[in-house]
Structures are given as C-alpha cells and as structure tokens.
Amino acid sequence: MKILVCLKQVPHADARLDVRSDGTWIQEENIKFEINSYDTYALEEALRIKDAGEAEVVVVSIGPDRVTQALRTALGMGADRAIHVNDPDAEGSDSLGIAKILAAVARAESPDLILMGLMADDGNFAAVGPMLAQLLDVPHTTTALKLEKANGSFTVERELEGGALEVVKLGTPALITVQTGTNQVRYASLKGIMAAKKKPIDTRSVADLELSGQVGAAAAKVRIEKVYPPPKGEGAEMVEGSTQDVVGKLVGKIKELGLL
Amino acid sequence: MGSILLVAEFQKGRIREATYELVAFARRVAEASGREVHSLVAGSGVEAAAEELAKKGGGTVHLVDHEVVAQYSLDPFLRAVTAAIEGASPDIVLFSNTPSGWDLAPRVAAAHDAAFVSDCFEVEAEGENLVLLRRVFNGKFDARVVPTLPVVATMQPGATSAFEGSADGQVAKLDADVTGESRTQFVEVREAEKKGVDLSKASVIVSGGRSLGGPEKFEEVIKPLAEALGGAVGASRPVVDAGWLPHEYQVGSSGQTVQPKLYVACGISGAIQHLVGMKSSNFIIAINKDPDAPIFEVADLGVVGDLFEIVPALTQAVKEAKG
Numbered sequence: 001m002k003i004l005v006c007l008k009q010v011p012h013a014d015a016r017l018d019v020r021s022d023g024t025w026i027q028e029e030n031i032k033f034e035i036n037s038y039d040t041y042a043l044e045e046a047l048r049i050k051d052a053g054e055a056e057v058v059v060v061s062i063g064p065d066r067v068t069q070a071l072r073t074a075l076g077m078g079a080d081r082a083i084h085v086n087d088p089d090a091e092g093s094d095s096l097g098i099a100k101i102l103a104a105v106a107r108a109e110s111p112d113l114i115l116m117g118l119m120a121d122d123g124n125f126a127a128v129g130p131m132l133a134q135l136l137d138v139p140h141t142t143t144a145l146k147l148e149k150a151n152g153s154f155t156v157e158r159e160l161e162g163g164a165l166e167v168v169k170l171g172t173p174a175l176i177t178v179q180t181g182t183n184q185v186r187y188a189s190l191k192g193i194m195a196a197k198k199k200p201i202d203t204r205s206v207a208d209l210e211l212s213g214q215v216g217a218a219a220a221k222v223r224i225e226k227v228y229p230p231p232k233g234e235g236a237e238m239v240e241g242s243t244q245d246v247v248g249k250l251v252g253k254i255k256e257l258g259l260l
Numbered sequence: 261m262g263s264i265l266l267v268a269e270f271q272k273g274r275i276r277e278a279t280y281e282l283v284a285f286a287r288r289v290a291e292a293s294g295r296e297v298h299s300l301v302a303g304s305g306v307e308a309a310a311e312e313l314a315k316k317g318g319g320t321v322h323l324v325d326h327e328v329v330a331q332y333s334l335d336p337f338l339r340a341v342t343a344a345i346e347g348a349s350p351d352i353v354l355f356s357n358t359p360s361g362w363d364l365a366p367r368v369a370a371a372h373d374a375a376f377v378s379d380c381f382e383v384e385a386e387g388e389n390l391v392l393l394r395r396v397f398n399g400k401f402d403a404r405v406v407p408t409l410p411v412v413a414t415m416q417p418g419a420t421s422a423f424e425g426s427a428d429g430q431v432a433k434l435d436a437d438v439t440g441e442s443r444t445q446f447v448e449v450r451e452a453e454k455k456g457v458d459l460s461k462a463s464v465i466v467s468g469g470r471s472l473g474g475p476e477k478f479e480e481v482i483k484p485l486a487e488a489l490g491g492a493v494g495a496s497r498p499v500v501d502a503g504w505l506p507h508e509y510q511v512g513s514s515g516q517t518v519q520p521k522l523y524v525a526c527g528i529s530g531a532i533q534h535l536v537g538m539k540s541s542n543f544i545i546a547i548n549k550d551p552d553a554p555i556f557e558v559a560d561l562g563v564v565g566d567l568f569e570i571v572p573a574l575t576q577a578v579k580e581a582k583g
Binding site for chain 2: 135
C-alpha cells in the first residue's frame with residue numbers, strides 16, 4: 001500500500017515569536033523551524049504501518065527552501081521519498097488553497113491512505129485534512145489516537161471530549177488526521193540520515209500542478225487582517241523581586257487561602 | 261444578503277449548550293446585518309427538540325428526523341447539511357468546534373468552495389464584512405480574520421453565553437434523503453475510563469509543563485511541592501504526549517477538568533486546551549520564564565522567572581511555614 005503523509009514546517013515550539021511589521025502574521029526570519037508536532041505523529045503512524053508490512057511512505061510539504069530540512073528529517077526517520085511544492089505562487093494560500101495543492105499531488109500519487117496532523121501548531125485551523133478528503137472524494141476521520149489496519153480498511157479510535165473515544169471504521173482510500181500522543185515518535189537515526197541523502201525529493205511548482213491562479217494569496221478566501229498578543233487577564237498580579245521576596249509573597253497567599 | 265445557518269448538536273439526547281451559544285452569536289450577527297437565522301436539527305426522534313429550538317431563538321429550524329443521523333457519521337450528516345444549505349441559502353454557516361463540528365465543517369466548506377475559519381471566540385458583522393476572532397499559535401496570539409462570503413465557521417464552546425430568550429420560529433421538515441452509501445462506519449463510543457488518579461477531588465494541584473525537560477524533573481521539582489502542600493501532581497498535554505507521565509495526570513480538554521482551591525502551573529505556557537481544564541480553579545499561581553505566556557491571562561498571581569530556582573525555594577518555604 002502507498003501512504004501519503006502531509007507535513008507542515010512550523011516555527012519551533014521554543015522560538016521567540018514576534019508580530020511582523022505589517023501586523024498580519026509573525027515574523028519568520030531568523031527563527032528555528034520544525035515539523036508540526038501533530039504531523040510527526042502522523043508520520044510515526046505511517047512508519048509503523050510500513051514496519052508492519054509492505055508500505056511505501058511518501059511525504060509532501062509546501063513551502064520555501066527551508067522546508068527541505070523537514071523533508072530530510074522525515075526521510076531520515078524512514079519515509080521513502082518526498083515531494084516539495086516550492087513556489088512563491090503558493091505563498092499566502094488559505095486552508096482551501098493548501099488542500100487544492102495537496103489534492104493535485106495526491107491525484108498524481110493515488111495513495112491508499114493519507115495521514116496528516118489534526119492541525120498545525122501555527123494557524124490551528126484543523127481544516128486541510130477534511131477539505132482534502134472532500135476534494136478527493138474519499139472518506140475521512142479526524143483526531144485519531146489509534147489506527148488499526150485490517151482487510152483494506154482502517155479501524156480508528158478518535159478522541160472525543162473529556163477522554164471519551166469514538167470507534168470509526170473506514171475503507172480505503174481514506175484520509176485520517178492524527179492527534180498528538182498516539183505513539184512515541186522516533187528520531188532520525190544517524191544511519192537513517194545517511195540513507196536519506198540518497199532518497200529523492202521531487203520539486204513541484206504551482207504551474208506543474210496546473211493550479212496557477214487558483215491558489216496563493218490572491219485566491220485566498222480567508223484573510224488574516226491582524227495578529228496580536230491576547231489581552232492580559234485582569235487577575236494576573238505579577239510578583240517581582242528576589243527569589244526570597246517572591247517565595248515570601250507566594251507563601252503569604254497560600255496561608256491566606258487557608259492551605260497552610 | 262444571505263441568511264445564517266447554524267448546525268445544532270445533541271448531547272445525551274438534548275440539544276447541547278454550545279448550540280444555544282451558536283444561537284446567541286447568530287442572532288447578534290443577524291440583528292446587525294439584517295440576516296435571517298436558520299438552524300439544522302438532524303437526529304432520530306428529535307421533533308420535540310426542534311420545536312424547542314424554534315421557540316428559543318433558532319429561527320427557521322430545518323428538521324431531519326431519521327435513524328441514520330441518530331449518531332454523527334460523515335456521509336449522512338454531509339447530506340443533511342447540504343440539504344439545509346439548499347433550503348436556507350445561507351452565506352454564513354456556523355458549527356460548534358466539537359469533535360463532530362471539526363470533522364464536518366471544513367468538508368462542507370470545501371464542498372461549496374467556501375471560506376473556512378475554525379474555533380472562533382467572537383463573530384461580528386462589520387458593514388458588508390464578517391469579522392471573526394480566534395487564537396493562533398496555541399494561544400500565544402489572537403487573530404482578526406476577515407473571510408470572503410460565503411463562509412463556514414466553527415465557534416469555540418463556552419466563548420459566549422447561551423441565548424436564553426424566546427423568539428418566534430418554526431420547524432420546517434427538510435425534504436432530504438440522508439440514506440445511501442456511508443463510507444465511514446460508526447462502531448461505538450467508549451466513555452472515559454475511570455481514572456486511577458482523580459484530580460477533580462484534589463484541593464491543591466501542582467502542574468508541570470514541557471519546559472521541565474524530563475520525567476525526572478517531576479520527581480525532583482514538582483512532586484516535592486505537591487507533597488508539601490498536601491496536593492496532587494498534574495501535567496500539560498505535551499508532558500503526557502512525551503510519555504513522562506501517564507494520561508491520567510493530564511489536565512485539559514482532553515484530560516481532566518479540575519477546580520482545586522489552588523492550582524500552581526510551573527513552566528506551562530497555557531495552550532487553550534490546558535486552560536479550559538483549569539481556569540475555573542479557585543486560585544491560580546503561574547510560574548513561567550516567558551512574560552507573554554498565555555497562562556498569565558488566567559492566573560491570579562504570576563511570577564516571571566526560572567522555575568528550577570523558584571519552585572524548590574517555595575517547597576522549602578512551605579515546609580518551614582508548616583513547622
């Protein structure tokens with residue numbers, strides 16, 4: 001079987017984020033990037049299916065040159081080959097634009113299963129998965145915590161609210177979005193990284209995918225006008241001073257609460 | 261001008277609170293923009309619920325009453341929503357950002373080549389435009405989003421108060437065939453297992469986040485403070501995802517919801533999913549090195565500093581205070 005894993009490269013969880021000068025997004029110059037945490041679990045699930053039997057794992061990502069590093073990491077972890085949609089015309093795409101690009105890639109690849117993270121750590125839209133499934137006219141489910149393959153179908157445990165689970169069965173081809181914490185995500189081993197250097201990364205442009213004018217900022221239906229730090233809560237009284245001062249104040253408060 | 265269609269949802273056989281929150285959002289936008297409110301109620305044996313929604317602000321309630329929509333399942337619900345969209349001709353469709361809402365809503369948007377915005381905490385009509393507010397970067401920033409219409413949006417449960425007034429509406433049975441091929445098969449719902457660690461009863465919870473760096477730091481730094489205060493240890497999702505602590509210690513929307521007398525958040529930045537699980541605590545102390553961490557938004561007392569220095573000193577001081 002063939003599994004397509006869609007990855008997004010996002011600012012590193014520890015990166016210091018500042019709003020960029022036009023106010024519409026964060027500034028992405030000179031910060032570290034990493035594979036979106038949710039997508040690492042999706043890749044791990046794909047690699048586990050590969051480990052258990054015959055599967056080819058193809059990874060795809062959209063973005064500028066820096067995305068090559070994310071794809072190399074994925075190849076180092078065990079993916080077989082990569083597709084990089086690297087084109088300024090794709091920049092500024094909204095979720096639907098991204099889904100259209102991925103749909104064009106998926107149509108050419110005809111995977112049995114598409115896996116991706118539930119959402120991305122930057123935009124938090126959780127939109128591309130179900131949109132891509134709709135464009136490809138395949139069934140999907142979201143928020144998977146466990147996937148089991150049997151006789152050409154997948155049984156998925158998806159997370160509901162408050163720790164409840166829903167069990168859903170779907171036939172292939174299918175798309176599944178993965179929640180974090182499904183399984184321990186492997187690291188790229190040194191051997192894996194060496195082997196990855198020989199694995200192919202195919203580059204595609206928007207024109208290659210016959211999507212000129214249909215994706216990118218101009219075609220986006222969702223425009224982020226402004227990003228800004230959330231308003232501070234009223235209650236957060238900040239305690240300052242030496243460690244001794246701070247601790248003294250905290251203990252005073254804990255006493256006031258009747259807990260000491 | 262189109263209308264607003266909201267998609268109702270059931271919980272334990274009743275229309276859930278989040279649906280009445282959608283009603284509140286929809287009516288505010290409707291009043292500001294002259295739109296009409298429509299609702300979709302899809303379920304089995306739900307005619308009375310539809311009547312109730314019609315009396316309580318749901319406007320024209322399109323009803324699909326069929327056993328195949330008794331439980332959320334992709335294809336039948338896609339058919340029901342598509343039929344309601346044909347019936348109501350909305351240019352704004354609202355879902356709750358719940359497991360069925362986030363499963364279905366983006367797909368509905370793609371099917372109609374429409375804009376999609378998720379997990380919004382505010383929606384306002386501004387002239388011809390609709391403005392939606394939502395969080396990005398796991399709560400580090402807010403974003404003001406302006407979609408082209410038509411738009412499908414999901415709203416964060418609890419972001420506004422449920423509509424509690426009454427208003428004249430009517431139920432219209434929707435002529436929709438929701439049967440047919442279903443490519444996903446619902447098997448069962450498994451309720452949350454009884455937790456080995458019941459944080460809901462703890463009067464003090466000391467929680468640690470990813471910045472602790474490893475499971476041994478919970479033993480060295482977090483647990484001693486929890487013990488000194490006679491409390492329990494909690495954790496944020498990344499800690500549990502990394503396997504440092506079992507899931508039963510997780511506080512948040514996918515873990516336990518807690519309300520202790522005192523919640524001490526150490527090195528927890530405050531992703532929304534964590535905040536919803538602990539923000540109702542009686543008193544919250546947050547210790548974090550990042551002054552902009554969203555945890556300070558819900559905290560009562562905040563300390564910007566190194567938890568590895570402050571927490572052990574606090575543990576010592578608590579022990580001394582107890583004598």
